[in-house]
Amino acid sequence: MFSVDSEQVSTTSKPDISREKSAELYAKAKTYFPGGVNSPVRAFKSVYGTPLFIKKGDGCHIWDADDNQFIDFCCSWGPLILGHNHAKVREKVIEVMQHGMSFGAPTALENELAELIVKNNKFIEKLRFVSSGTEAVMSAIRLARGHTKRDKILKFEGCYHGHTDALLVKAGSGLVTFGETSSAGVPKSFADETIVIALNDREALQKAFAEFKDQIAAVIIEPIPANNGLLLQEKEFLQFLRDICTKNGTLLIFDEVISGFRVGFEGAAGHYQIKPDIITYGKIIGGGLPVGCYGSSAEIMSNISPDGAVYQAGTLSGNPVAMAAGIAQLSELLRMGFYRDLNNKTEEFAAAIQRFATARNYKFKVFTIGSIFWFAFTDKEAIRRADDIDAASMEQFKKLHRELINRGIYLGPSGYEVGFISSAHSKIELEKAKRAIFESLEIVFREK
Numbered sequence: 287m288f289s290v291d292s293e294q295v296s297t298t299s300k301p302d303i304s305r306e307k308s309a310e311l312y313a314k315a316k317t318y319f320p321g322g323v324n325s326p327v328r329a330f331k332s333v334y335g336t337p338l339f340i341k342k343g344d345g346c347h348i349w350d351a352d353d354n355q356f357i358d359f360c361c362s363w364g365p366l367i368l369g370h371n372h373a374k375v376r377e378k379v380i381e382v383m384q385h386g387m388s389f390g391a392p393t394a395l396e397n398e399l400a401e402l403i404v405k406n407n408k409f410i411e412k413l414r415f416v417s418s419g420t421e422a423v424m425s426a427i428r429l430a431r432g433h434t435k436r437d438k439i440l441k442f443e444g445c446y447h448g449h450t451d452a453l454l455v456k457a458g459s460g461l462v463t464f465g466e467t468s469s470a471g472v473p474k475s476f477a478d479e480t481i482v483i484a485l486n487d488r489e490a491l492q493k494a495f496a497e498f499k500d501q502i503a504a505v506i507i508e509p510i511p512a513n514n515g516l517l518l519q520e521k522e523f524l525q526f527l528r529d530i531c532t533k534n535g536t537l538l539i540f541d542e543v544i545s546g547f548r549v550g551f552e553g554a555a556g557h558y559q560i561k562p563d564i565i566t567y568g569k570i571i572g573g574g575l576p577v578g579c580y581g582s583s584a585e586i587m588s589n590i591s592p593d594g595a596v597y598q599a600g601t602l603s604g605n606p607v608a609m610a611a612g613i614a615q616l617s618e619l620l621r622m623g624f625y626r627d628l629n630n631k632t633e634e635f636a637a638a639i640q641r642f643a644t645a646r647n648y649k650f651k652v653f654t655i656g657s658i659f660w661f662a663f664t665d666k667e668a669i670r671r672a673d674d675i676d677a678a679s680m681e682q683f684k685k686l687h688r689e690l691i692n693r694g695i696y697l698g699p700s701g702y703e704v705g706f707i708s709s710a711h712s713k714i715e716l717e718k719a720k721r722a723i724f725e726s727l728e729i730v731f732r733e734k
C-alpha cells in the first residue's frame with residue numbers, strides 16, 4: 287500500500303466551497319434563534335464562513351444544503367460512534383416507533399438498555415435515565431449533595447459539564463478560589479458553592495480539602511477532559527484524586543458524557559481502572575437520540591426519589607424511541623474486537639499525521655486516546671491544564687479549518703474541540719482525510 291506521508295503534497299489553497307443555500311438558511315435561522323442556532327458553537331464564530339446546514343449523513347459522510355460532501359470528524363459531537371444513519375440503529379428505532387413514541391409509563395426497553403449497561407460495566411449497580419448530559423450532571427450533583435449532606439462541589443478549570451448553573455463557573459484568582467460565574471444569569475451565591483482549581487495540580491487539591499474540610503460533597507471531573515482540547519491526565523493524578531476524596535468522605539463523580547462507551551465500554555473508569563462513586567453518561571448512550579444517564583452503587587442510588595429524598599424526574603426520561611437507539615448502538619459496541627479495531631485505526635491515523643508534522647518541524651501535535659483526537663498548534667509534549675493552551679494558536683486552527691472544509695473534511699468549528707472517529711470511517715476514507723490534512727497543514731505553516 288502506498289504511503290501518503292512520504293509523498294509530495296500539493297500546496298495550492300483551494301477556492302472556497304459554495305455555501306449559497308447554507309447562507310440562505312442561516313439568514314432565516316437568525317430571525318428565529320439567537321445567533322441563528324440552537325447551541326452556540328454551531329454558529330461558526332471561531333472559524334471562517336457561515337455555518338453549514340447539514341441535510342444528510344451516511345456512514346462517515348455528511349452532505350450540506352449545497353450538496354458539498356464531507357468526511358465528518360465531528361460525529362454530532364461524539365454520539366455517532368457507529369457513524370451516521372447506521373442500519374441497525376435506524377431499523378430498531380423504526381421498529382419501536384411503529385408502536386407509539388412516549389407513554390410516561392415504564393417500558394421493557396428501559397430494562398433492556400439498563401441491563402446492557404449494568405451487566406457489562408462493573409462500576410455501576412443502579413442507574414437513572416434522563417434526556418441529556420446536562421441533566422445527568424445536574425442530577426449527579428444533587429445526589430452527591432443529598433447523600434453527603436454537604437453543599438460544596440469542586441470542579442476543574444478546562445472541564446465542561448453541560449450548562450447547569452452550579453458548573454458554569456470558572457476559576458477566580460488565587461490558588462484555591464471560589465469560582466466566578468462564566469455565564470450571565472448564574473447567581474453569585476450559586477457560584478460560591480463551587481470551588482474551581484486547575485487540572486493536574488495536587489497541591490491545589492490538598493489546599494482545597496484543607497480549607498473546606500468536611501464541606502465538599504463531590505469532586506466532578508471529566509477523567510478524559512475533551513471539551514477544552516484533549517487534556518489527558520496521568521493515571522497517578524486520577525488515583526490521587528480518588529484517594530483524597532475517599533479520605534475526606536467526598537464523592538468522586540466521573541463525568542463520562544464523552545468518554546463513556548468511547549474509550550471502551552466501561553469508559554475512562556475502565557480504562558484507568560479507577561472506581562468513581564457516581565458516573566454520568568450522555569452522547570453515545572443514546573445512539574444519536576437524546577439520552578443521558580447517571581449511575582452509582584445501589585446504596586448511593588437509594589437516595590433517589592421515590593426510594594429516597596433526592597428528587598429527580600422527567601416526562602420523557604427513558605423514552606422508548608431513544609432507548610431503542612441506545613440498545614441498538616450499545617449492542618454493536620459489545621461485539622468482540624469493536625474497540626480494538628476502532629482504537630487501532632485512530633492511533634494509526636494520528637501517528638501518520640504526527641509523523642508528517644514532525645518531519646517538517648511544524649509546531650503541531652496530535653493528542654489522542656481511544657477514538658478521540660485533538661489537533662494542537664504547540665510544541666509541548668503534553669498539555670494537561672487549560673492554561674497550557676496557547677489561545678493565539680487558534681488563528682492557525684481557523685486557517686486549517688477553512689482548508690479542510692474546502693477539501694471535504696468536516697471538523698468541529700473550534701480549535702478547542704476534539705475530533706471523533708467512528709467505526710464507519712474506512713481506511714480508504716481515512717487515507718483521503720490524511721492527504722487533505724497534510725495539504726492543509728502545509729498551507730497553514732507556509733503562510734506563517
Ligand SMILES: *Cc1c(COP(=O)(O)O)cnc(C)c1O
Pocket residue numbers: 418419420421423446447448449508513541542543544568569
Ligand atoms: C456534552 C457534555 C455534557 C453536556 O451534555 P448535553 O447533552 O450537551 O447536555 C456534559 N459533560 C460532558 C463531559 C460533555 O461532553
